[in-house]
Amino acid sequence: MSLTEELFAYLESTHPRSLGGVREAREVAPERFDAMCELFLDWGAAASGDNFIPGAVDAFVDFSNDVLMEQARYERRGTYKRSTFAECEAEVYGKRDVMDHYLWGAYLTNFLWAHHVDIAIFFEDRFLRRVAKDAKIVEIAPGHGQFGIWALTQRPGTTLRGFDISPSSMVIANKMAAAAGVADRAVYERRDAMDLDQMEPDCADVVICSFLVEHLEQPHKLYETIGRLLKPGGVAFTTGALTAAHADHIFEFKRESELLHLAEDHGLRVLESLSIGPSRTLPRAKQLPRSMAMLLQRRKHDHW
Amino acid sequence: MDVMSRLTEVFQEVFEDDDLVLSETTSAADIPEWDSIMHVSLLLAVEGEFDVTFNTSEVSGMKNVGDLKTMLTERGAS
Numbered sequence: 329m330s331l332t333e334e335l336f337a338y339l340e341s342t343h344p345r346s347l348g349g350v351r352e353a354r355e356v357a358p359e360r361f362d363a364m365c366e367l368f369l370d371w372g373a374a375a376s377g378d379n380f381i382p383g384a385v386d387a388f389v390d391f392s393n394d395v396l397m398e399q400a401r402y403e404r405r406g407t408y409k410r411s412t413f414a415e416c417e418a419e420v421y422g423k424r425d426v427m428d429h430y431l432w433g434a435y436l437t438n439f440l441w442a443h444h445v446d447i448a449i450f451f452e453d454r455f456l457r458r459v460a461k462d463a464k465i466v467e468i469a470p471g472h473g474q475f476g477i478w479a480l481t482q483r484p485g486t487t488l489r490g491f492d493i494s495p496s497s498m499v500i501a502n503k504m505a506a507a508a509g510v511a512d513r514a515v516y517e518r519r520d521a522m523d524l525d526q527m528e529p530d531c532a533d534v535v536i537c538s539f540l541v542e543h544l545e546q547p548h549k550l551y552e553t554i555g556r557l558l559k560p561g562g563v564a565f566t567t568g569a570l571t572a573a574h575a576d577h578i579f580e581f582k583r584e585s586e587l588l589h590l591a592e593d594h595g596l597r598v599l600e601s602l603s604i605g606p607s608r609t610l611p612r613a614k615q616l617p618r619s620m621a622m623l624l625q626r627r628k629h630d631h632w
Numbered sequence: 633m634d635v636m637s638r639l640t641e642v643f644q645e646v647f648e649d650d651d652l653v654l655s656e657t658t659s660a661a662d663i664p665e666w667d668s669i670m671h672v673s674l675l676l677a678v679e680g681e682f683d684v685t686f687n688t689s690e691v692s693g694m695k696n697v698g699d700l701k702t703m704l705t706e707r708g709a710s
Contacts, residue, residue, distance in 0.1 A: 343692070345660045345668045386692070389668075393691045396672040611673055 331369035332362060334381045342382075343389045352607065353442040360449055364439045368474065372435065374507035375500065384432045388440060391433025395574050399617055400610055402573035408580055409573065413545050416576040417493075427496035434539075435472040443604040447567060447621050450602045451475060452482075455565045455623050461485045463533035466557055468521045468550070469493070469540040473501030473514070475565065476536050480510040486534075491519040522546070524553050532557045535564040539619075541587070542569040542577045548590060555594035558626035564596065565623060570603070572617030587620055596624040635701055635709050642681050643697075646674045656698030682709050 329337070339347045354361040373380040402408060410416055420426055438444050456478075459465070462485040467476035470490040480486055488510075490501060498518050505514040521540060535554050541547045554564050570581040581587060584603045591598055605618040633641075636654065644652045647665055660666040666674070671694075675686055678700065684707050694700055 345666060345671050348667045389692045390688050392668060393672065394688045396669060397676070397686075397688070397691060400672055400676050608669055610669060 330366065331373060331381065332365040335365070335369060335385060338381050338385050343385065346389050346392065349392070349442065350440050353440050353445050356442050356445040357449060361439070361445055364445070364448055368435070368439055371474075371477070371504055371507045372432070375503035376432070384436055387429045387433035388436035389433075390429065391437060392441075395572075396610065398573040398575055398577075399613075399615075402571075403610065403613055403615060408577050409575060411545075411578050413543070413578065416543065416578065420576045421494050424496055427494050428500070431472045431494075431496055431500050435474055438474055441606070443606050443619055446602065446604050447619055450600075450621050450623075451478070451565060454600055455563070456482050458563045458623070459483050459486065459534050464531065465489070465534040465536060466527075466532040467491070468524070468535065468537040468553070469497075469543075470501050470516065470536075471497050471538075473497070473504045473516070475538050477501075477505050477508045477510055477514065479534070479536065480505070480513055481508050486513065488514045490514065490516040491521060491524060492516065493518065493520045521553070522549055524557070527557060529556050530559045533559060533562045535562070535566075537564070538567045539569060541566070541590070542572070542579050542581060544579055547579050548593070551590045551594040551596065554624070555596050555626060558596075560626050560628045562626045563599070563624065564626075565621065566591070567619060567621045570618040570620060571615040572619070584618075584620055587622060591622060591624050595627050597627050599623045599625050635704055636697075638681055638709075639678070639697065639701065639704075642677045643674065646670065646677050654697050656701060657696055659696040678704070682707070684709070 339350060372384055398409060439448055459479055461483050465476060465479060465486055465488040467488055467490040469492050470476050471492060476488045476490055480488055495518060498516050501516045505511045535558055541550055544550055558564060568581060568587050569577060588598055600623040601620060603618050603620040605616045609616060640654050643654055644650050647663060675691055679685055682704055690703055
């Protein structure tokens with residue numbers, strides 16, 4: 329039985345309510361979904377060891393349910409649950425057991441949520457082709473490391489430095505890089521994304537930063553950092569969440585233009601973008617939770 | 633009204649089906665509309681009806697109406 333078949337069998341037997349959503353994700357692009365599923369599950373199983381599917385799928389279901397519950401409460405309350413980084417650090421990022429479960433859940437959402445399949449395809453089709461074969465990549469807040477490791481496997485001459493505040497990220501991302509066969513080209517360092525001011529400017533050909541901006545009190549500082557680290561002409565892939573609640577989302581973006589402006593205000597040109605939400609929302613929802621990906625380029629000229 | 637009767641009313645309202653009849657073994661297999669999104673809608677309605685709050689593991693781990701009833705009686709619902 330393949331890992332994908334094992335995943336569907338486990339969902340069907342243990343979490344049948346979540347099965348329809350994953351089937352919907354497969355319907356987005358069946359061949360691409362199957363390929364991503366096998367690749368990413370294979371890395372996960374190699375990194376995590378025995379019993380990967382049950383543990384990771386349980387984490388995915390918990391993550392997804394938590395998102396839905398928080399979204400429903402956000403609809404009622406009108407604001408996200410938390411507003412400071414310190415609260416999230418105390419309740420989520422600093423707790424190893426909570427964060428391990430969180431990261432494996434988040435990992436699976438990248439290819440088991442239908443709208444995130446589109447984001448993954450955007451990454452592979454639109455972004456990766458712009459990554460030079462010998463590019464120096466900086467990944468800010470890699471978490472489980474998936475996007476950066478994917479780039480490393482597709483571009484064998486590239487190298488990556490990743491910075492994340494979470495101790496869990498250091499362990500999981502290193503194991504994932506080893507599982508994908510790119511450990512010799514990936515270095516992860518525990519460091520706050522808001523504390524990269526000391527890094528040499530123009531040191532990266534490529535920056536990857538996925539779903540960090542909504543976790544920050546001062547999101548402009550992130551784009552300032554990306555604009556500073558990228559060489560002129562270098563490219564970045566960033567994603568962010570809009571009107572999409574989660575336990576550790578603290579900055580509420582409402583419009584796509586807010587993310588576009590963050591990039592444009594910090595020396596970055598928006599080459600392409602994709603904003604996408606789930607096909608179904610909670611009954612009577614006023615908000616459409618969206619995920620937005622941007623393909624950015626550090627400007628070479630004063631005016632674009 | 634006992635817990636099961638109150639739960640039945642909540643289920644009927646959430647799933648917009650006045651003929652819905654519950655037993656402790658009723659699960660998503662018996663109600664086709666009971667997917668992950670409707671599950672959250674249902675539990676939020678139950679939270680409102682019984683003035684309780686569920687945590688993530690309870691939301692994910694609840695297999696059937698019997699599990700839900702047990703969670704409520706453990707919180708003092710009657």
